[in-house]
Amino acid sequence: MAHPALTRQESTTATEAAVRKLKHDIMSGVLAPDSQLKMRELKSRYGIGATPMREALAQLAAEGFVHQRAQKGFRVPPVSIEELIDITKTRQIAEGEAIRLAIEHATEAWEEEIVSSFHVLARAIDHTKAGKKDRDHFEERHHRFHRALISSCPLKSLREFCDDLYVRKTRYRRLLGSYGFTAKEVIGEHRLLMDAVLDRDVPRAQAVIRQHIGITADVIAEVLRAKNPVKVTTEKRKRAKTNAR
Amino acid sequence: MAHPALTRQESTTATEAAVRKLKHDIMSGVLAPDSQLKMRELKSRYGIGATPMREALAQLAAEGFVHQRAQKGFRVPPVSIEELIDITKTRQIAEGEAIRLAIEHATEAWEEEIVSSFHVLARAIDHTKAGKKDRDHFEERHHRFHRALISSCPLKSLREFCDDLYVRKTRYRRLLGSYGFTAKEVIGEHRLLMDAVLDRDVPRAQAVIRQHIGITADVIAEVLRAKNPVKVTTEKRKRAKTNAR
DNA sequence: AAAACGAAAAATATCGATATTTTCTTCCTA
DNA sequence: TAGGAAGAAAATATCGATATTTTTCGTTTT
Numbered sequence: 001m002a003h004p005a006l007t008r009q010e011s012t013t014a015t016e017a018a019v020r021k022l023k024h025d026i027m028s029g030v031l032a033p034d035s036q037l038k039m040r041e042l043k044s045r046y047g048i049g050a051t052p053m054r055e056a057l058a059q060l061a062a063e064g065f066v067h068q069r070a071q072k073g074f075r076v077p078p079v080s081i082e083e084l085i086d087i088t089k090t091r092q093i094a095e096g097e098a099i100r101l102a103i104e105h106a107t108e109a110w111e112e113e114i115v116s117s118f119h120v121l122a123r124a125i126d127h128t129k130a131g132k133k134d135r136d137h138f139e140e141r142h143h144r145f146h147r148a149l150i151s152s153c154p155l156k157s158l159r160e161f162c163d164d165l166y167v168r169k170t171r172y173r174r175l176l177g178s179y180g181f182t183a184k185e186v187i188g189e190h191r192l193l194m195d196a197v198l199d200r201d202v203p204r205a206q207a208v209i210r211q212h213i214g215i216t217a218d219v220i221a222e223v224l225r226a227k228n229p230v231k232v233t234t235e236k237r238k239r240a241k242t243n244a245r
Numbered sequence: 246m247a248h249p250a251l252t253r254q255e256s257t258t259a260t261e262a263a264v265r266k267l268k269h270d271i272m273s274g275v276l277a278p279d280s281q282l283k284m285r286e287l288k289s290r291y292g293i294g295a296t297p298m299r300e301a302l303a304q305l306a307a308e309g310f311v312h313q314r315a316q317k318g319f320r321v322p323p324v325s326i327e328e329l330i331d332i333t334k335t336r337q338i339a340e341g342e343a344i345r346l347a348i349e350h351a352t353e354a355w356e357e358e359i360v361s362s363f364h365v366l367a368r369a370i371d372h373t374k375a376g377k378k379d380r381d382h383f384e385e386r387h388h389r390f391h392r393a394l395i396s397s398c399p400l401k402s403l404r405e406f407c408d409d410l411y412v413r414k415t416r417y418r419r420l421l422g423s424y425g426f427t428a429k430e431v432i433g434e435h436r437l438l439m440d441a442v443l444d445r446d447v448p449r450a451q452a453v454i455r456q457h458i459g460i461t462a463d464v465i466a467e468v469l470r471a472k473n474p475v476k477v478t479t480e481k482r483k484r485a486k487t488n489a490r
Numbered sequence: 491a492a493a494a495c496g497a498a499a500a501a502t503a504t505c506g507a508t509a510t511t512t513t514c515t516t517c518c519t520a
Numbered sequence: 521t522a523g524g525a526a527g528a529a530a531a532t533a534t535c536g537a538t539a540t541t542t543t544t545c546g547t548t549t550t
Contacts, residue, residue: 013315014504015303039532049505051296054533055303058260062307070258071511073532090402093342157335161406259534284502294535299503316541318502 014048018056021046026065026076027167028135029175034078037066064168081221084172088217091165095213096206098162101153103200110152111198117145118194122187139170145190149197149209169213172220179219189215259293263301266291271310271321272412273380274420279323282311309413326466329417333462336410340458341451343395343407348445355397356443362390363439367432384415390435394442394454414458417465424464434460 022042025031042053061068067077102110121141128134146166153159173179181189189212196205267287270276287298306313312322347355366386373379391411398404418424426434434457441450 013502016315038530040530050533051299051504054296054300055503058300058304059307062304070261071532086401090400090406093400093403094339094406097338097342155335155338156331157410158338161335161339165402258532283500285500295503296534300533316502 014052015055015059018042018046018048018053019059022056023060023065024136026060027171027174031076033076033175035076037074037076039073079172079175079224081224084169084217084221084224087165087169087172088213091162091169092210092213094158094165095150095162095209098150098153098155098158099197099205099209100202101155101158102150103152103197103202103205105152105154106200107152110148113148113151114145114194114197117141117148118190121145121190125183125186128183135174139174143167143170149193169217172224173216176220176223179223181219259297260300260304263287263291263293263298264304267301268305268310269381271305272416272419276321278321278420280321282319282321284318324417324420324469326469329414329462329466329469332410332414332417333458336407336414337455337458339403339410340395340407340454343398343400343403344442344450344454345447346398346400346403347395348397348442348447348450350397350399351445352397355393358393358396359390359439359442362386362393363435366390366435370428370431373428380419384419388412388415394438414462417469418461421465421468424468426464 022031031037037057039050039053042057043050046053057066057068057074060066061074064077066074068074121144124138124141128138143166147159147163150159150162192208193205193212196208199205267276276282282302284295284298287302288295291298302311302313302319305311306319309322311319313319366389369383369386373383388411392408395404395407437453438450438457441453444450
């Protein structure tokens with residue numbers, strides 16, 4: 001049976017489980033940016049064989065969560081301020097359009113989901129103590145709220161694009177641990193968003209979302225720059241036993 | 246190169262070759278929409294083992310070129326008018342923004358690439374006889390021209406999104422074989438695009454690109470509807486020996 | 491007959507071992 | 521002593537076989 005290292009949830013495939021866990025480990029920074037992903041380590045870490053491990057890597061490579069070079073294996077993508085800026089500006093455009101469409105196609109269910117996801121988010125922010133588990137807890141609710149804002153946008157491709165950009169940016173946010181906003185400020189920011197959208201004020205909603213996306217990125221970029229003045233790329237390292245669970 | 250089954254190009258991995266060929270076969274309609282992709286057949290068709298085949302499928306599944314269901318294997322994605330419309334509208338928005346940015350960041354190299362890719366495209370259209378090889382030839386040049394239009398847009402994420410939408414729409418175009426435009430009309434359409442962009446007239450360029458994207462989609466949708474009044478999804482079928490080469 | 495059951499067959503998912511390529515060491519040479 | 525083969529070690533990519541799950545198709549039961 002399959003139980004070696006980590007529990008494989010029932011009715012789920014080994015590949016799926018590996019994708020989920022590997023993605024999480026990359027997003028949360030457990031696996032450092034630019035570090036090499038060696039088959040040996042991955043296999044034992046996630047307790048599966050080469051085939052599903054490789055399949056998971058291929059899938060994540062296609063989504064951009066890992067980089068691949070023929071015959072050179074896989075690595076965690078590096079982070080760069082340039083990419084953060086690119087993601088941010090693109091997201092300001094895409095999400096601006098998505099919010100406009102969402103408001104133009106407003107429904108009651110959409111409003112309800114915004115209100116309730118905001119409530120849950122605000123509560124999570126208040127209770128968060130920056131613990132590891134808490135972080136996942138917060139991120140899940142934060143993601144849900146942002147998805148809710150544009151959920152009534154009828155263009156699926158556009159919604160998915162926004163979601164992709166959201167996720168890619170989240171990686172940057174998470175790699176920094178906490179970043180100087182108080183709970184009150186964070187809640188306030190999101191309340192502004194909710195209010196503008198629920199008022200169905202398109203220009204204001206667009207302005208607020210653009211500002212929200214921009215200000216967060218600015219802070220992240222600043223911290224990134226401070227951490228690593230010139231190159232962000234992590235230095236070579238023999239092993240990362242520390243992270244090896 | 247690119248022979249029937251085997252012939253793995255040097256310095257290329259088996260997986261990469263499989264990805265390339267499988268993607269082509271799906272895009273060009275050699276593998277019918279909604280048909281099941283059986284490992285046995287795929288392995289022999291592309292002349293590789295299970296591991297790289299599976300890896301290729303996983304990669305294409307992440308990009309949306311094949312669908313996957315746990316324990317049920319892989320299939321060619323179905324086509325639907327709804328998806329075509331979704332892609333079209335989203336692309337009108339995304340490409341409109343990308344063209345605006347491209348014009349705002351115009352460079353000489355950008356203009357040159359537009360002019361030369363247009364020239365090559367026009368020539369290809371004139372010479373095309375709708376043969377199989379010719380189709381690939383035309384598509385390559387058509388793709389190049391559309392990439393050129395937005396190549397000076399500084400937002401990589403946005404450019405890539407446009408490209409993704411372009412490719413997804415191309416599948417619909419290709420699945421229809423030819424569709425009632427004369428060579429002169431097609432060239433004229435693209436010349437309008439080129440002129441508007443080179444004049445650096447943002448509103449006009451946006452209008453033309455939106456119209457260009459929309460009109461093509463309208464024609465495709467019409468043909469699709471005619472072909473398959475109710476459901477587009479292909480009927481079940483035991484085997485597709487015809488295609489199995 | 492329709493539903494329900496249960497092997498047998500087929501297809502998917504996974505593993506362990508092997509072939510291939512890259513990287514690292516060591517030793518030789520100019 | 522820097523440069524560079526040559527061989528060893530490590531890592532990647534691939535294959536063939538096996539375990540697991542789904543599908544098929546007679547057969548039985550109501």
